[in-house]
Amino acid sequence: MATPATASIQMLQRQAASLLLYQSVLSGEVGQAFSNLLQAFLHSDADGLKCLQAYGRWFKALAASQQSWQDYLVTQILRDDNPFSQQVQLIPVKKLPPALIAATRQDLQTLHSLHQCSSEQLSRWVQVAAKPTVAPIAWHHDGDVGTASGVHHRSRTFHEQSFREKLSQLDDWADAVEILAAYYQQCGTGLFAQYHAFRWQSGQLIGIAHPDPIQLTELAGYESQKAALLKNTECLLAGYPALHILLYGSRGTGKSSLVKGLLNQCSDSANGDSLAVRGLRLIEVAKSELKDLSILQEKLRPIPQKFIIFVDDLSFEEDDDAFKALKVVLEGSVTTRPPNVVVYATSNRRHLIREFFEDRPRPHDSDEVHAWDTLQEKLSFSDRFGLTLTFEPANQDTYLKIVHHLAEQSKIPLSDNELEYRALQWATRHNGRSGRTARQFIDFLRGELALSKSNH
Template identity: 50%
Template sequence: MTDTVSQLNRLIIYRNVIKDSLVQSMLSIISGSASLSQTSDWYGRLLEKAEHLSLRGNLLHQYLLYLIARDENVFSRTLQHSGGKLGKGLQQALVQDITLLQEFFVTDFRQYVDMELLGNYEPTVCRDQHALTVLQNAFLGVSRRPEELIDMLVQYYLRYGYGDIAGYTAFRWQGAIGLTGIEHYDTIRLTDIIGYERQKTTLVKNTEAFLSDRPSNNVLLVGARGTGKSSSVKALANEYFSRGLRLVEVAKSELQSLPRLMEVLRQYRQHFIIFLDDLSFEEFEVEYKYLKSVIEGGVETKPPNVLIYATSNRRHLIKETWADRSENLDELHRADAVNEKISLSDRFGIVLSFIAPSQQEYLAIVSELAHKYAIALSPEELKTAALQWEISHTGRSGRTAQQFINHLVGQQIE
């Protein structure tokens, strides 16, 4: 079995894989140099990873595939710029690495580790692992030539990316830290948002054009709170993850670091929606100028794989004051002041209005949610209770309807 250890130590492209602490410990166990305490510690850490990553099946295989999927190396980075083309030298090094990894995947480890525990593991929470399943089918399915596996890896990295980009649906940007993957991202889908079909259709068509590298627009979603503006944008990232769409949340306080974010996103083939939620500016705030500069194409232009989707309660993002209309200003200066206020909104090619639902639309949302959650009330009882809830809360909206249904579900459970 020392051959397995020495073989993996010959990896070139996937050198980071064997530098992983869990892989190092596993190789020590296989070579017989690990103590009983070190072996027990390895089991514990591997199970923690399996639960955290929702790995299932043979954990030795699954964890190694996870590392391969996420690995940032000369191969995965090169593909982002070459469009899938590989030089002869890189291809030759990959054939050697893939051959070594194939030998690992067919090795019988039963005499070294407890495969009854690790061979068919079921995590407590099973999450969708579609991206990882692609590599499972490649490496653990029928026997394939190394060249075939390389082609499959090329398609994987082109589609999903590498590193955290391959593993997260959405990110949070902070200039001082960089991109941070959001661990528990909202799982909402567009079908969960009731009503607003025209707005959702426009978003879908624009986003699909963007993913197909056809002309597309930045989008401003405007309207009352609780009408589904933010949820619609978040849902897009879930709908199109497998097509390479990622969402990046940027706070207003981070707008000045947008040029740095553009430079980071430019290096990937994946497509990114920069999400500016609940965006508006007071008269004294000047952060909007950084956003205008990026959209208009300042020193650091917006790369073609980036769009900006913003939500706001205001049609004009910058607050207009009476001073802007003052008679003390001459006509030219007054026009300049007003134009400055509305010019940012004009930079968004699509503006979608999310108007608070009418009573009939509100009741339709309540009815559909009640059916989804199997609420045991007659239509008349449901209508009466929903209208009472609306009056005593924040008015009619999809959010108010969902809160009402949550209340009813809670009462039923009691």
């Protein structure tokens, strides 16, 4: 392709190759497709088929990402895990090495140039290189929706949208170092910027793209437990000493929902300043993975975000390795406990290790002399949590209070008497009185009423 555009394409290619810190921005499928397209322009075959194929792969990759080229680049910048984005979360910009700041400014200038390469421009270059009978369609993605205060993307957080607006007002992205640093400090980077909830599986963190959207405001009937859990979490976020917590009680009382709801607390506030945006991350660890707790704890130690290790439905058998691993984390070892990590566990059992009658000490010659001490160690394991929150079974008043609370939030158009009558019938025929039963009842009502409305 020997045209006046060749110099522009060569410049873009050299700029992309010159990135010092933000190379990963172009390492994904879309970025690689863009690089391959530039390469195809410069080494096109006579009939231009390579250009057409490269353009098709780039178009398809963007379509799959559901973003424009410009949105994609900014998203990758915000999530990029590099020495600048890592260090600026812990060290003020002015105290970072000057060379690191200079490299960041240079990379941002380069990325600004790539950002200005429009889909229309690439489409025109394909037309020149390949001379197709039909002009290639330029990719656009109308993912923005208007609001009273401007334009924002449905899936963007308040802080991400704020950064994008500030970036759009700059003539030179080299001047974006301070606002980019503020974003990293607020929202994190890498995997921890992309996700707020995780699962520890086979020795690695797996991001959860669609965590449970349950809100704390949806949970009623256990206000003191909710307040204690929230206060301890606030201490964790503020950098003050926070306790490991055991949530113990009857099934269906909302123990797990309370923990999961922490991520969504305050997410509907005016500035979107939820606990997750303030640095809270939730990591679910299955009982079978508890053996890795110490490894996970050390992996999280240097990261500025705050972490809840969530263990659901906890109980142990005799000589369970998971019991020993959790005990080390709760009690500590020679290594100090990371101040940014706590364990929140739920259980239906007050005594987490099963005890059998045959475990009770009997005076036989082969028995342990201090067998009662061993037994007490098992029974007191739950005491190693700094705080135990007890969830009693819901009585009828508590159950109906939860039903009314959920019905009000869901705008169920039934009278109080009819709602209570049907709620009590539901509890009798199904799983008894509990918060879970109340939620299932309201979900059923919502579906029933919606179906009835659509049939009329």
